[in-house]
Structure formats: structure tokens, C-alpha cells
Amino acid sequence: MKVGGLRRIIIPPKLGYVDLGLGPIPESPLSRYKLNRLLEQMVASKNGQIIFDVYLRNAFDDEADQGYYNDSSLTEEEFNTLRQNIEKTQKGAKNI
Numbered sequence: 001m002k003v004g005g006l007r008r009i010i011i012p013p014k015l016g017y018v019d020l021g022l023g024p025i026p027e028s029p030l031s032r033y034k035l036n037r038l039l040e041q042m043v044a045s046k047n048g049q050i051i052f053d054v055y056l057r058n059a060f061d062d063e064a065d066q067g068y069y070n071d072s073s074l075t076e077e078e079f080n081t082l083r084q085n086i087e088k089t090q091k092g093a094k095n096i
Contacts, residue, residue: 001056010086011050 001007026032074082 003056003059005056007054007056009052009054011052 026035
């Protein structure tokens with residue numbers, strides 16, 4: 001991702017905050033109860049997905065970078081294929 005780039009990150013429920021032991025754990029029992037109720041509502045209403053829009057404002061060179069990673073952007077065709085696959089998966093999950 002380049003400086004000025006915008007990405008949408010979609011985290012499915014199994015990787016998000018809805019599984020026991022993951023995510024922020026409030027200290028008080030009442031706060032934990034409220035969090036659990038909120039998460040149950042998220043799953044029931046929107047499949048529990050967590051969506052982040054990330055905008056890269058600044059970057060710096062990492063002196064320790066060994067060059068292991070190579071970031072490249074998707075072509076428009078690859079992006080559309082990915083979007084269609086995600087939509088098919090979501091439709092299939094709703095039918096279950």
C-alpha cells in the first residue's frame with residue numbers, strides 16, 4: 001500500500017471479536033455482559049463482520065527490512081473477481 005492509499009479491511013466473525021477469549025475484555029461483569037450482548041446483536045444483524053477503512057497517511061523506511069515482502073496492487077479484474085467471490089461466500093453463509 002502506498003502513501004495516500006485507501007483499503008477496506010473486512011474481518012469475519014471467526015477472526016474478530018465474537019469468539020471467546022478474543023478482543024477487549026472489560027473489567028467489570030456488567031461491562032462484559034454489555035459487550036457480549038452487543039456482539040450477539042452484531043452477529044444477528046450483520047453477520048458479525050468488522051469493517052475498517054484504512055488510509056495510509058505516512059510511511060518510513062525500515063532499516064531492519066530484509067526484503068522478504070513485496071506488496072503489489074490488484075488489477076481491476078483481480079479485484080472484481082475477489083469481490084464476487086466474497087459476495088458469493090456471504091450469500092452462501094446467509095442461506096445456512
